[in-house]
Amino acid sequence: MMRCPSFRYLAPATLEEAAAILADLGPKAMILGGGTDVVPNLKRRQMTPEALVSLRKIASLRGVTLGADGAATIGPCSTLADLALDKSIASGWPGLSRAISSIASPLIRATATLGGNLCLDTRCNYYNQNHEWRQSISFCMKAPHGTAVTEPGQATCWVAPSSPRCWAVSSTDSAPMLMALGATVTVQSKARGKRDIPMTALYRDDGMDYLKKSPDEIVTSVRVPAAKGAKSTYWKLRRRGSFDFPVMSVAASVKLAKSGEVEDAKVVLGAVASCPLDLQESALLLGKKLTDDSIGEFAEKASAHARPLDNTDFQAAWRRKTARAFLSGALKELRGDGKDTLGVLAQRVLQGASCIG
Ligand SMILES: Cc1cc2nc3c(=O)[nH]c(=O)nc-3n(C[C@H](O)[C@H](O)[C@H](O)COP(=O)(O)OP(=O)(O)OC[C@H]3O[C@@H](n4cnc5c(N)ncnc54)[C@H](O)[C@@H]3O)c2cc1C
Ligand code: SF4
Incomplete structure (x- = not known):
């Protein structure tokens, strides 16, 4: 033990x-x-x-408050179980509800918090092992603790041995979705006081130093702006539909005009890099209807950012390919395609979500 x-x-x-x-x-x-x-x-x-x-x-760090402007302020110590059951989140930001409901298992969600999920350590097959296992490979760059290495920089990355950096993967489900929804976190410390950080500026693409806030800064609230008619969804690739970390995910928020053109869109890729990737290609969708062509063009260009390495579950090359299918599936769901027209893979994702949601 x-x-x-x-x-x-x-x-x-x-x-x-x-x-x-x-x-x-x-x-x-x-x-x-x-x-x-x-x-x-x-x-x-x-x-x-x-x-x-x-x-x-x-106590002040728990609970969900809805403002007069329709924004939600979420306490970071709210449990994921409470947030998954929260009706205001489910109706205003269904993508967030689905992302949170997909995290771990019911038992873990009853204890786990949103703040912990946002600050979750990055993951790697060579790192998420016990001490003796890691000792047997002389540890790696991310875990020089207890190793014979005298200079941390001398340790090897077993995923990319000639790399000067760590490629451990951002594996949080809520962060990509909150990014797509335009959320902001407030952090507080004695040294720096209170400051707001947009979710898009909270992370760094570095498996060891993945947070831009300092370790003494406490996440004290998460503000999700009003959806104002935007629809949202979250698609998560994992081995078991009921219980697993994401190995690729798509978080999308899209607002359509009455005439069907995209007024606003933000799509984020999760679990393919050391931080969630805010896709600038979302701008390609603006002013267009969500047709198979516009979705296809977007998915092809945006999926080029999914370049996962071989350090989590599934083959990296397959995860890369699946990113394109997930990007188009998420947008097709947002334009109103039902389960019957979304394809087998999509149906599995949606069934997984409805099992746990
Ligand atoms: C079997 C298993 C399966 C899992 N599956 C998933 C999954 O599918 N998806 C997923 O995203 N995660 C998963 N997790 C990871 C974890 O359970 C969740 O990410 C959870 O939300 C972490 O929250 P916590 O409150 O327990 O964090 P903690 O373990 O308490 O903390 C995690 C990190 O956050 C920091 N932290 C916590 N709260 C704050 C705060 N308010 N301000 C600043 N820093 C803070 C801590 O210092 C620490 O660095 C899984 C874990 C297990 C054991
Ligand atoms: S990516 Fe490399 S340095 Fe980072 S945890 Fe994995 S093996 Fe270690």
Whole structure:
């Protein structure tokens, strides 16, 4: 049985107290949401903080509030289970509801939080292994802890041995969808106070240093702007329809004019790089109707950004090909195609979503 290393558990009652503890302890402390990612990582010795600062007792960090402008403000300590059942999210932003409902299993969603999902560590087949397994391959660049390597930069990346960087994969389901919906997070720390970061500016394409916020900055809220008639959807590729991390995903939000032309579109690819990819090709759809031709042109160009490496489930080349099918399937769903016309792959995705939703 893998056991956690010893650590101090701190559960401050206010945000200010939590920020002060994080400022005092610096890199010795780590924020704890539901712990569904942190705890396995501790057991595998991927991180060994001296203290975990739990946000659980801070009531102001939970719940969903709808503003007069139709925007939703979501507390980052809301559990994924509560958010998956939230009727205002399901009716205003169905893509977000589907993305959240697809995360892990019911038991894990009952504990896991939205803040933890947004800050989820990147994943790689050579990294998400126990300490002894990683020791047997002399660890890698992302986990120099406990290795014989004296300089972290000397460690090898087993996925791309000549690469100077880590290619571990962003595997969060909510982040691509919140990006497509134009959401913004607010973060707070003692040193920098409060600041807003658009979701599109929260991540860096670097498997080791994937967040642009600093470790002492607590995500204190997530603001999702009013949908204003835009429709949204989330398609997730994974081995088991009921329970698995994404290995490629498409998050899309599209607003159609009454005449059928696209007024606004934002499509994001998840789980094919170290951060969600905000596709600039979304602009190609503006002013056009969602015809097979316009969708096909968009999907072909946008899928070129899906260049996953061989470090998660399925063959990388197949994931690349599937990206094109998922991009067009998601847009066809948003233009109103039913399950009967979406094809076998699409039907499996939608059935998976409805099983867990
Ligand atoms: C078997 C299994 C299957 C899983 N499947 C999926 C999946 O399909 N999709 C998916 O996306 N994830 C999946 N996960 C990962 C994880 O359960 C979820 O991402 C979950 O939402 C993490 O939330 P948490 O509250 O448990 O985070 P924690 O483990 O508590 O924290 C994760 C990270 O976020 C930081 N953090 C937490 N809250 C905040 C905050 N408010 N401000 C700043 N930093 C914060 C922590 O310091 C840590 O770095 C799975 C996990 C397991 C064990
Ligand atoms: S991509 Fe390379 S450096 Fe990063 S976790 Fe995987 S093997 Fe390690």
